[in-house]
Amino acid sequence: MRDPEIRHPHPAPPYRALPHPLATIRAGISGFPSPAEDYVGRTLDLNERLVKRPAATFFMTVTGDSMVEFGIQDGDTLVVDRSIDARPGHIVVALVDGEVIVKRYEMIGKRPYLCSGNSQYAPIPLANLDCQVWGVVRSVIHEYAV
Amino acid sequence: MIGLVDCNNFYVSCERVFQPRLEGLPVGVMSNNDGCVIARSNELKALGVEMGTPAFELQQWVNQGRIHLLSSNYELYGDMSARVREVLEEFSAGVEPYSIDEMFVRFDGFDTATTQALARTLYRNVRQFTGIPVCVGVAPTRTLAKLANRAAKKLPEFQGVCVMHADGDDTRRLLERTALGDVWGVGRRLVERLAIQGIETAWDLRLADPKTIRRRYSVTLERTVRELQGTPCIELNDDSEPRQRIMTSRSFGRLTGELGELQDAIRQHAQRGAEKLRQQDSHARAVLVFLKTNRHRPDLPQYSPSVVVELPEPTDDSRPILAAAQQGLEVIYRRGYRFMKAGVMLLDLVDVNREQLSLLDTPEREAQRERDHKLMTTLDELNGKMGKGTVRLGVPRKNAAWHLRCAHRTPRWTTQWSELPNAQAGYKKPR
Numbered sequence: 001m002r003d004p005e006i007r008h009p010h011p012a013p014p015y016r017a018l019p020h021p022l023a024t025i026r027a028g029i030s031g032f033p034s035p036a037e038d039y040v041g042r043t044l045d046l047n048e049r050l051v052k053r054p055a056a057t058f059f060m061t062v063t064g065d066s067m068v069e070f071g072i073q074d075g076d077t078l079v080v081d082r083s084i085d086a087r088p089g090h091i092v093v094a095l096v097d098g099e100v101i102v103k104r105y106e107m108i109g110k111r112p113y114l115c116s117g118n119s120q121y122a123p124i125p126l127a128n129l130d131c132q133v134w135g136v137v138r139s140v141i142h143e144y145a146v
Numbered sequence: 147m148i149g150l151v152d153c154n155n156f157y158v159s160c161e162r163v164f165q166p167r168l169e170g171l172p173v174g175v176m177s178n179n180d181g182c183v184i185a186r187s188n189e190l191k192a193l194g195v196e197m198g199t200p201a202f203e204l205q206q207w208v209n210q211g212r213i214h215l216l217s218s219n220y221e222l223y224g225d226m227s228a229r230v231r232e233v234l235e236e237f238s239a240g241v242e243p244y245s246i247d248e249m250f251v252r253f254d255g256f257d258t259a260t261t262q263a264l265a266r267t268l269y270r271n272v273r274q275f276t277g278i279p280v281c282v283g284v285a286p287t288r289t290l291a292k293l294a295n296r297a298a299k300k301l302p303e304f305q306g307v308c309v310m311h312a313d314g315d316d317t318r319r320l321l322e323r324t325a326l327g328d329v330w331g332v333g334r335r336l337v338e339r340l341a342i343q344g345i346e347t348a349w350d351l352r353l354a355d356p357k358t359i360r361r362r363y364s365v366t367l368e369r370t371v372r373e374l375q376g377t378p379c380i381e382l383n384d385d386s387e388p389r390q391r392i393m394t395s396r397s398f399g400r401l402t403g404e405l406g407e408l409q410d411a412i413r414q415h416a417q418r419g420a421e422k423l424r425q426q427d428s429h430a431r432a433v434l435v436f437l438k439t440n441r442h443r444p445d446l447p448q449y450s451p452s453v454v455v456e457l458p459e460p461t462d463d464s465r466p467i468l469a470a471a472q473q474g475l476e477v478i479y480r481r482g483y484r485f486m487k488a489g490v491m492l493l494d495l496v497d498v499n500r501e502q503l504s505l506l507d508t509p510e511r512e513a514q515r516e517r518d519h520k521l522m523t524t525l526d527e528l529n530g531k532m533g534k535g536t537v538r539l540g541v542p543r544k545n546a547a548w549h550l551r552c553a554h555r556t557p558r559w560t561t562q563w564s565e566l567p568n569a570q571a572g573y574k575k576p577r
Contacts, residue, residue, distance in 0.1 A: 053275070054229075054232065055228075055229040055230075055232035055233045055236075055275055055276065056229070056233070056274075056275035056276065058559075058560060058567075059560075059563075059566050060566055060567050060568065060569040061566045061567070061568050061569070062568075062569055062571050063568050063569070063570050063571065063572060064570050064571035064572025064573070065571060065572065066571040066572055066573070067571040072571060074571070077566065078569055080569075082274060082275050082276070082277065083271075083274065083275045093569050095166045096573065096575075098166055098167035099570055099573055100164075100166065100567060100568065100569050100570065101569060101570045101571070101573040102569040102570065102571050103571075103573070116571070121574060122574075122575075124574075124575045129575075132166075134166075134277075
C-alpha cells in the first residue's frame with residue numbers, strides 16, 4: 001500500500017482538450033484568451049469530466065457482484081486513475097495473488113482492509129498479504145440496454 | 147542539461163502492466179510475421195535467449211511452462227509510449243521521442259540539486275502513472291546522457307537515476323569503466339581501429355584530440371569526442387546521429403490542419419526513411435507515425451498523437467512502409483487541430499544479412515522479393531542522380547490483405563473497448 005499520509009502530491013495537469021474538438025471550440029475572439037480560461041460555448045465533453053489525467057487513466061471491465069452496494073455492477077466500466085495515491089475510503093484496483101481485483105480500501109480499527117460492498121464477502125485484512133495498489137477508481141460507468 | 151528517459155524492457159513491461167502474474171517470469175515478445183524474439187525480460191536474457199531467436203527453437207521451454215512467449219501487440223506499445231511521453235511533457239516542453247521507448251527531455255536552468263530531484267520525480271511518476279519502469283540519465287550532452295542512463299540501469303547504487311556532469315571524479319570513473327562499444331554511435335569496426343591506437347574506454351576517447359580524430363576517422367567521431375567532453379554537438383535528426391532506429395520528421399513552415407498536407411509530409415518522411423533503411427542494409431518491422439501541435443501556443447487546442455503500425459513482414463520496401471504510415475495517419479488524424487510537426491519512425495530494425503528467412507517463403511515469393519529489390523534500387527538511383535524526390539510513390543491503395551498471425555497477442559487493453567482488462571469484484575481470500 002502506498003503511504004496514506006501523502007495527500008495530493010500530484011496536482012492534476014492543466015486540462016487539455018481531448019481529440020474530439022467541436023466546431024464551436026473557442027469563443028475567445030476578443031483579445032488573447034487565457035489558457036486557464038474555460039472554453040466558452042462548447043458542447044460538454046464527458047472526457048473532460050471523467051478523465052482528469054489522460055496519461056494515467058485506464059478503463060477496466062468489472063466481473064462479479066461483490067461491489068454492488070457501492071454501485072459497481074458486473075459488466076460496468078471502471079475509470080481508473082493511477083496518478084492518485086490510495087487513501088482509506090478509496091475504491092481501488094489492487095493486485096493480490098497475481099489477480100487484478102476491485103475493492104474498497106478501509107481502516108477498521110487501526111488495521112487496513114480491502115472491503116466489499118456485499119455482505120457475502122468478508123473484509124480481507126492486508127496484514128501479511130502481498131498487495132499492491134494498481135490504481136484508484138474515479139468513477140464507474142453503467143450502461144443500460146436501450 | 148539533457149535527460150534521457152529509457153523504458154526498461156519496454157514491450158515486456160507493457161504486457162506486465164495488465165498481466166501482473168508475468169512479473170518476475172522469463173517473458174519474450176515475438177514478431178508476428180516471422181516469429182523471432184524482438185523483446186526480452188531480464189529473466190529471459192538471463193536464460194541466454196538472444197534477440198532474433200526463432201520461436202520454434204524455444205517451443206520446448208514454452209511447452210514446459212519455463213518461459214512465456216507473447217505475440218507483439220503494437221497497438222498497446224504505441225499507446226503506452228504516448229502515455230509515457232505525456233507524463234514527461236507535464237514537466238518539460240522539450241520532450242523529443244528518440245524511439246518508441248526512449249525520450250530526450252530538456253532540463254534547462256536548474257541547479258544540481260533541483261535537477262537531481264526532478265529526475266527522481268520523473269522516474270517515480272512515469273512508473274506510477276503508466277506502470278512502465280524507466281531509468282533516467284541526465285548530462286550536458288546526448289552522448290553523455292546515454293551513458294548516464296546506462297549507468298542508472300546497470301549500476302544498483304544509482305537506483306535508476308544518474309545525473310552526470312561534464313567534469314569531476316564521478317564522471318571520470320564512470321567513463322573509465324565504459325567500454326568504447328557502449329558509446330553512442332561507436333560501432334564494432336571503429337572499436338577495433340581505435341584499440342590499435344590504444345583507445346579502449348570512453349575516457350580514452352574523451353582525452354583524444356578532436357582534430358586528429360576528425361582527420362583519421364570522421365567528423366561524426368569528432369562530434370562524439372566533443373560530446374564526451376561535455377560540448378553538445380549532436381542534434382536529433384541530423385545525419386551524424388547514430389542509427390538504431392530511423393526517424394524522419396520536420397516542422398511545417400506554418401501550422402496546418404489540412405489532411406492533404408499531412409499526407410504529403412508523411413509520404414515524404416516514410417519514403418525518406420525507407421531510403422535510409424536501404425542505405426544501411428536494415429529492415430524495419432513496424433512504423434510509428436506522430437503528429438504534434440505547437441506546445442508554445444496554449445491558446446490553441448493541443449493534440450500530439452502517435453500510433454504504431456506493424457508491417458506485414460520485415461522490409462525496406464518503400465511501398466508497404468508508405469502504406470503503413472498512411473494507415474497510421476488516418477487513425478490519429480482529427481480535424482480542428484493545427485499541427486506543427488509530422489514524422490515517421492521506423493522501429494525494430496533488423497540487419498538484412500542476419501535476418502532469418504520466413505518459414506512461409508516460397509520460390510515465387512523469393513522472385514517477387516528480387517523484383518521489389520530491383521525496383522527500390524532503381525528508385526534510389528534515380529533520386530540520387532536527379533535529386534531527392536524526383537520519383538515519388540503515390541498514395542497506395544488500402545491493403546486489406548494484411549492479416550497477421552498473432553495467435554498469442556494479448557488483448558489491446560487500452561485501445562479497444564471490447565478488449566478492456568477485467569477487475570474482479572468476486573475475489574475472496576483463499577482460505
